[in-house]
Amino acid sequence: MSLPALLDRLADIHNLDQAGALLNWDQRTYMPPRGSEPRAKQLATLAKLSHDLLVSQQTQDLLAAAEAAATHFPSGSKERAMLRVARRNMDKATKVPTALVVALTETASRAEDVWQQARADNNYPAFAPWLDKLLDLKRQYAAAVMPNVPIFDALLDDFEEGMTAAELNPLFDTLKAHGIPLVAAIQSRGKKISSDILTQHFDPAAQQAFCAFILKECGFPFDRGRLDTSVHPFCTNFSQNDVRITTRWEPNWLPGALFGCLHEMGHAFYELNIAPEYEATPLASGVSLGVHESQSRLWENLVGRSREFWIRYYTHLQKAFPSQLSAIPLDAFYESINRVAPSFIRVEADEVTYNLHIILRYEMEQALLNRQLSVTDAPAAWNEKLHKYLGITPPTDREGILQDVHWAFGGFGYFPTYSLGNVLAAQLFQSASHDLPTLRTDIQSGHFAGLLDWLRIHVHQHGKRYQPRALVLQATGKPLSTDAYLNYLTDKFGAIYRL
Numbered sequence: 127m128s129l130p131a132l133l134d135r136l137a138d139i140h141n142l143d144q145a146g147a148l149l150n151w152d153q154r155t156y157m158p159p160r161g162s163e164p165r166a167k168q169l170a171t172l173a174k175l176s177h178d179l180l181v182s183q184q185t186q187d188l189l190a191a192a193e194a195a196a197t198h199f200p201s202g203s204k205e206r207a208m209l210r211v212a213r214r215n216m217d218k219a220t221k222v223p224t225a226l227v228v229a230l231t232e233t234a235s236r237a238e239d240v241w242q243q244a245r246a247d248n249n250y251p252a253f254a255p256w257l258d259k260l261l262d263l264k265r266q267y268a269a270a271v272m273p274n275v276p277i278f279d280a281l282l283d284d285f286e287e288g289m290t291a292a293e294l295n296p297l298f299d300t301l302k303a304h305g306i307p308l309v310a311a312i313q314s315r316g317k318k319i320s321s322d323i324l325t326q327h328f329d330p331a332a333q334q335a336f337c338a339f340i341l342k343e344c345g346f347p348f349d350r351g352r353l354d355t356s357v358h359p360f361c362t363n364f365s366q367n368d369v370r371i372t373t374r375w376e377p378n379w380l381p382g383a384l385f386g387c388l389h390e391m392g393h394a395f396y397e398l399n400i401a402p403e404y405e406a407t408p409l410a411s412g413v414s415l416g417v418h419e420s421q422s423r424l425w426e427n428l429v430g431r432s433r434e435f436w437i438r439y440y441t442h443l444q445k446a447f448p449s450q451l452s453a454i455p456l457d458a459f460y461e462s463i464n465r466v467a468p469s470f471i472r473v474e475a476d477e478v479t480y481n482l483h484i485i486l487r488y489e490m491e492q493a494l495l496n497r498q499l500s501v502t503d504a505p506a507a508w509n510e511k512l513h514k515y516l517g518i519t520p521p522t523d524r525e526g527i528l529q530d531v532h533w534a535f536g537g538f539g540y541f542p543t544y545s546l547g548n549v550l551a552a553q554l555f556q557s558a559s560h561d562l563p564t565l566r567t568d569i570q571s572g573h574f575a576g577l578l579d580w581l582r583i584h585v586h587q588h589g590k591r592y593q594p595r596a597l598v599l600q601a602t603g604k605p606l607s608t609d610a611y612l613n614y615l616t617d618k619f620g621a622i623y624r625l
């Protein structure tokens with residue numbers, strides 16, 4: 127009976143964490159601004175309770191007893207996987223002093239509010255001391271949790287188990303070596319694709335109605351999920367039957383909310399389709415952020431920005447926005463949503479330039495954490511790198527270093543998972559296309575059940591049961607590789623720009 131006793135205890139901890147997630151969702155969606163200080167304390171109290179319960183002698187004894195009694199579970203069983211993940215969580219948590227956990231949670235919560243205001247005011251100096259504090263706390267965290275590896279690798283491991291900068295460097299080198307010349311080839315081709323179609327006025331309420339329609343069409347279950355509004359789009363969940371996504375409605379930029387919703391929907395599908403028996407166990411979430419991001423990218427880009435998708439839905443979009451779109455042919459719309467152009471904002475970047483935004487952040491984070499770059503010099507370094515990779519300089523920090531929420535919540539080591547997601551999305555889509563020969567015509571007919579089921583079977587249902595490497599191998603028959611992704615980019619954008 128020792129495993130059930132352990133799982134009961136871990137479910138209590140899980141429930142405290144989910145309550146914290148709900149407070150965090152509320153903070154980012156509906157909480158009035160002056161609620162932020164007490165909210166930070168509430169979140170810190172929950173984090174402390176959860177942490178104390180996890181590292182308590184009783185939980186450690188329950189885990190040790192369950193491990194000792196686990197020999198009768200076959201290797202590779204779900205029970206063994208639960209114990210493996212529980213041990214990993216326990217080892218990480220016991221190495222971090224409670225005072226540091228509290229400081230990190232409280233600082234991150236306050237810093238996020240400061241960042242929101244600083245971003246609105248284009249006031250980097252207001253945010254800088256908080257960034258400095260978070261970097262310092264994260265250095266302490268890395269030293270506590272994995273003292274013998276580089277700081278960046280210790281932080282990356284929280285998001286992508288087992289991944290290191292040494293492994294990422296060649297992958298990013300390949301993406302850079304492919305991306306920079308592809309952008310150059312597209313620009314020198316001289317084919318002008320305008321984004322004017324997309325910058326007309328699109329009534330936010332009509333956008334919201336259209337996005338809800340698309341989510342339903344794709345199979346998003348509104349009796350198990352919600353769509354709300356926030357400054358920075360995100361997906362969170364409080365149980366397998368309560369998965370929430372948010373987006374921001376920009377009146378003069380149609381793709382922001384539209385593709386933001388498809389992106390977050392991909393994350394939501396993952397959480398919604400984990401095997402019900404894993405609910406509140408250590409296996410009850412996506413295996414890593416990179417694999418999670420592969421799901422959002424797959425729906426946002428490989429489905430949502432495909433010609434097939436818009437063959438099906440463009441007339442619906444035209445009906446939602448007749449004065450803006452009725453005179454615009456499908457081809458012009460398709461090209462405009464796939465326009466390649468160096469730009470300042472990562473979340474609005476096209477598929478070709480996107481990874482260069484990630485590489486910039488990846489390099490800057492390592493320099494900041496290793497003290498090769500100061501917080502004061504960071505905005506200039508940002509601008510210099512963007513110019514080097516994309517040939518443009520942000521007019522203000524709002525379009526530069528202040529644009530992302532990640533550093534404001536201490537999410538260092540997080541950004542590389544976006545590029546891992548891009549690469550894996552293409553590899554999974556290639557495997558799904560192989561198993562589902564009618565996939566493209568299915569998308570064109572608005573039939574997504576086959577694809578969703580393929581993803582559920584090969585990725586979603588497993589939760590954290592397999593480590594990222596094993597899951598990729600099992601789902602696609604090969605290790606993670608940039609091959610499918612680079613072919614996808616070359617084929618798609620070669621056709622659009624007639625390269």
Ligand code: ZN
Pocket residue numbers: 389393419422
């Ligand atoms: Zn995402």
